Amino acid sequence: MKVLLTGGAGFIGSHLAEAYIKAGYDVVIVDNLAAGKLENVPDRAKLYILDIGAPELEKIFEIEKPDIVNHHAAQISVTVSARDPVKDAQTNALGLLNVLNNTIKYKVKKVIFISSGGAMYGDADVVPTPEEYETRPLSPYGIHKLLGEHYLRFFNNQYGLHYTVLRYSNVYGPRQDPFGEAGVVAIFTNNLLNNRTSKIYAYPEEPEGMIRDYVYVKDVVKANLLATENEKDITVNIGTENAVKTNQLYRMLCTITGNNIEPEFAEARPGDLKVSCLSNKKANKLLGWKPVYTLKEGLSETVKYFNSI
Numbered sequence: 001m002k003v004l005l006t007g008g009a010g011f012i013g014s015h016l017a018e019a020y021i022k023a024g025y026d027v028v029i030v031d032n033l034a035a036g037k038l039e040n041v042p043d044r045a046k047l048y049i050l051d052i053g054a055p056e057l058e059k060i061f062e063i064e065k066p067d068i069v070n071h072h073a074a075q076i077s078v079t080v081s082a083r084d085p086v087k088d089a090q091t092n093a094l095g096l097l098n099v100l101n102n103t104i105k106y107k108v109k110k111v112i113f114i115s116s117g118g119a120m121y122g123d124a125d126v127v128p129t130p131e132e133y134e135t136r137p138l139s140p141y142g143i144h145k146l147l148g149e150h151y152l153r154f155f156n157n158q159y160g161l162h163y164t165v166l167r168y169s170n171v172y173g174p175r176q177d178p179f180g181e182a183g184v185v186a187i188f189t190n191n192l193l194n195n196r197t198s199k200i201y202a203y204p205e206e207p208e209g210m211i212r213d214y215v216y217v218k219d220v221v222k223a224n225l226l227a228t229e230n231e232k233d234i235t236v237n238i239g240t241e242n243a244v245k246t247n248q249l250y251r252m253l254c255t256i257t258g259n260n261i262e263p264e265f266a267e268a269r270p271g272d273l274k275v276s277c278l279s280n281k282k283a284n285k286l287l288g289w290k291p292v293y294t295l296k297e298g299l300s301e302t303v304k305y306f307n308s309i
């Protein structure tokens, strides 16, 4: 069975590439290295360095004839998407369409599309938020993720393309970029290990920071493996149902790193969600998925990784 994995040189995609190989899949990665790194790509994966929107993508489908496409490539910055919606659309809308058109032409059986729970539900008043909750994305990033979900339903109706949509909560773990605007676990860990202070953004009515559901990358990988083997056309959240405030997370990382540096508190930025926490009942029922890593275990593995690089 051959999987074409877009974004496989990135944080989550590279863990997934390793797991696919371990599970016996042939793995072909398409990544333009906009954020991904060559050293993340496992030796046994075949890498094509290419933009997913490029016409040359068709040649890769023609040569490789994948059975499954797992689509992780994306412009992932909400801020960039707000500043430059066209740039976001180039990868997250037009790039996706280029991938989907080729899946039809080259008779791919199934697509796994990665969406975002936080970007999808906004500041939900039902927590943990189920998939049925109204979708109301607040950024071009979220709008294009929702557009992608609609396109999958269209391709399913029109051509019978099978799909699974995985709406992630906040994913963390080894290889996450500590210099990005999101990914607080990587940012805080890197700061603590380098004796630097971190900034915690908070609203006045919730001075301990934002409430978030952090899911460990290995649990996310497991969800992808289950989705790859599953035949149903479904949309499910991938989160833990356990939310913590940013300051609680920071304190846990202080304990694990053994480094207690007082953080700075700053006013929440425009668009910062107060709460994001996803229900995982549907993923449990339809995929048999449940996270197995506690936050403490996942953070400990992450700190170990950042300590080793």
Ligand SMILES: NC(=O)c1ccc[n+]([C@@H]2O[C@H](COP(=O)([O-])OP(=O)(O)OC[C@H]3O[C@@H](n4cnc5c(N)ncnc54)[C@H](O)[C@@H]3O)[C@@H](O)[C@H]2O)c1
Pocket: 006, 007, 008, 009, 010, 011, 012, 013, 030, 031, 032, 033, 034, 035, 036, 037, 050, 051, 052, 053, 071, 072, 073, 074, 075, 076, 091, 095, 114, 115, 116, 117, 167, 168, 169, 170, 171, 172
């Ligand atoms: N990290 C999270 O908490 C989180 C939460 C929800 C959803 N997601 C989604 O998960 C997926 C992976 O995110 P990640 O955190 O691993 O980010 P990442 O930036 O590490 O990975 C994205 C990969 O896509 C590649 N890429 C970007 N634009 C491309 C293009 N036009 N053509 C080819 N490759 C391109 C990048 O080089 C990178 O390797 C994304 O779709 C993201 O939207 C992530």
